[in-house]
Amino acid sequence: MNSEAKVAVSGAVHAFLRRELGLFIEGEVRVAHSPRRLDVFDPATGHVLTTVPDADATDVDRAVASARTAFDTHVWRGLRPADRERTLLRLADVLEAHAEELAQMETLNQGKSINVARTIDVAATLEYVRYMAGWATKIAGETLDVSIPFPPGVRYTAFTRHEPVGVVAGIVPWNFPLMIAVWKLIPALAAGCSVVIKPSPETPVTALRLAELAVEAGVPAGVFNVVTGGAECGAALVAHPGINKISFTGSTPTGKRVGAAAVQNMTRFSLELGGKNPAVMLADIDVDQAVQGALAGAFLNQGQVCAAVSRIYVHRSKYRQVVEALADSANSMSIGPGLDPSAQINPLVSAHHRDRVEGHLARARSEGLRFLAGGTPIEQPGYYVRPAVIADVPPDAAIVRDEVFGPVLAVAPFDDAAQALRLANDSPYGLAASLWTNDLRAAMNLVPQIQAGTVWVNCHVPLDPAMPFGGYKQSGIGREFGRHAIEGFTETKSVCIAH
Numbered sequence: 001m002n003s004e005a006k007v008a009v010s011g012a013v014h015a016f017l018r019r020e021l022g023l024f025i026e027g028e029v030r031v032a033h034s035p036r037r038l039d040v041f042d043p044a045t046g047h048v049l050t051t052v053p054d055a056d057a058t059d060v061d062r063a064v065a066s067a068r069t070a071f072d073t074h075v076w077r078g079l080r081p082a083d084r085e086r087t088l089l090r091l092a093d094v095l096e097a098h099a100e101e102l103a104q105m106e107t108l109n110q111g112k113s114i115n116v117a118r119t120i121d122v123a124a125t126l127e128y129v130r131y132m133a134g135w136a137t138k139i140a141g142e143t144l145d146v147s148i149p150f151p152p153g154v155r156y157t158a159f160t161r162h163e164p165v166g167v168v169a170g171i172v173p174w175n176f177p178l179m180i181a182v183w184k185l186i187p188a189l190a191a192g193c194s195v196v197i198k199p200s201p202e203t204p205v206t207a208l209r210l211a212e213l214a215v216e217a218g219v220p221a222g223v224f225n226v227v228t229g230g231a232e233c234g235a236a237l238v239a240h241p242g243i244n245k246i247s248f249t250g251s252t253p254t255g256k257r258v259g260a261a262a263v264q265n266m267t268r269f270s271l272e273l274g275g276k277n278p279a280v281m282l283a284d285i286d287v288d289q290a291v292q293g294a295l296a297g298a299f300l301n302q303g304q305v306c307a308a309v310s311r312i313y314v315h316r317s318k319y320r321q322v323v324e325a326l327a328d329s330a331n332s333m334s335i336g337p338g339l340d341p342s343a344q345i346n347p348l349v350s351a352h353h354r355d356r357v358e359g360h361l362a363r364a365r366s367e368g369l370r371f372l373a374g375g376t377p378i379e380q381p382g383y384y385v386r387p388a389v390i391a392d393v394p395p396d397a398a399i400v401r402d403e404v405f406g407p408v409l410a411v412a413p414f415d416d417a418a419q420a421l422r423l424a425n426d427s428p429y430g431l432a433a434s435l436w437t438n439d440l441r442a443a444m445n446l447v448p449q450i451q452a453g454t455v456w457v458n459c460h461v462p463l464d465p466a467m468p469f470g471g472y473k474q475s476g477i478g479r480e481f482g483r484h485a486i487e488g489f490t491e492t493k494s495v496c497i498a499h
């Protein structure tokens, strides 16, 4: 493994990690009530980077009370929409001024490539903040031409208002910690809500820094709070009666628990959950283009992407070529720490997750599946897993059905479009899919029949803040991005005036 060209970590990052990190409540770093602390690891070495509080129910109460006070006193929702927009645009500028610091923090804490951290976790996040900031001034209801007949002679005018839903709990996973926190925070703030974010216990660093930078940009104290902790803290937050909306991103099993807890208080909720996303390659593909495109969608962030390609179905006429090209590419990928910009595969987020992915691979081996790449452990510190390509997978194999969330691709052939469609849709998940073909008629025939919230054609994984994003089936409830994100953080009020 080559680690000679490693990026030097800046003094600002070291200084932040050396601090005694606390919770972020009422616009300040606060000492937690809970005495427990969580170790935060560097996945490239397995060393402890820092520690954060493991917040308890009292801490959650404080954070929710802080957000509630900010909401009820109108310090944020009472601003003119143009002033909310301007503050969020200023936040984008502040984040941009700290772009390299945030990218390095994300790489150190999550393990990902510094290239990915710079271009996606930070640069794409800035685009998202600026796009969503603009929504603050574009929230609009409708006027309704109503026909109420009584009493005679009275006319009615009705209209709708979209009002901020209240205090939002944003629960974030560990794969894109800053970016997914922002996916929740910014539309909620644009709509006038106050927010409590709970990052994943594995990757809490950038959310804590984001909160400080939000205050620097002018977001009033109490409007944006951060509590760090694990499942206990998350469960206390989602069950809290002071929360009006839960925006959750994470695994399907946890999402089900969150939804069940939310219903107890009739708290609104949206769930962005797991995926097992197929790529379907038709007979006319350019093999090189399709393979490189699918690989980029499969191994980005070591496959720890909810929308990553994890199953590839290839027309039998191109199957052998595709499988060989996938295997060659996977076997030649360089493996190293995220701070080495030349390393193509970096560590997974945690030892626990590495062991989980290796467990999936061990099971596939024990079932006699054909490995063309990967599947053998890497004996060195850090949480590395070799990229794996498994060919001729039967549709009922666990590796085809379960979300692995690692650098693992399962590949199988098909004979006609109907079979490809059956294979692609044969999953409890329905987050995303891609089609690889230049046959417009075939693509337009398949797109409406694919059970997925996003279908890409000749690409896989690009997201845009304007494109609604979310899942069919067990991949979730609701949509983020675009106007859907704003709608998710508002209540609709009908107003009817008699005159």
Ligand code: NAD
Binding pocket: 171, 172, 173, 174, 175, 198, 199, 200, 201, 229, 230, 231, 232, 233, 234, 235, 236, 238, 249, 250, 251, 252, 254, 255, 257, 258, 272, 273, 274, 275, 305, 306, 403, 405, 431, 470, 471, 475, 476
């Ligand atoms: P996870 O479900 O284990 O945890 C997600 C978050 O929920 C964490 O912050 C965790 O601490 C918290 N949590 C755990 N138990 C809780 C409870 N009972 N109540 C409230 N919160 C609780 O997921 P993960 O392992 O951190 O992330 C990986 C998963 O996230 C994968 O399944 C992936 O597909 C999914 N994901 C989905 C999307 C999407 O947009 N659809 C995006 C990224 C990741």
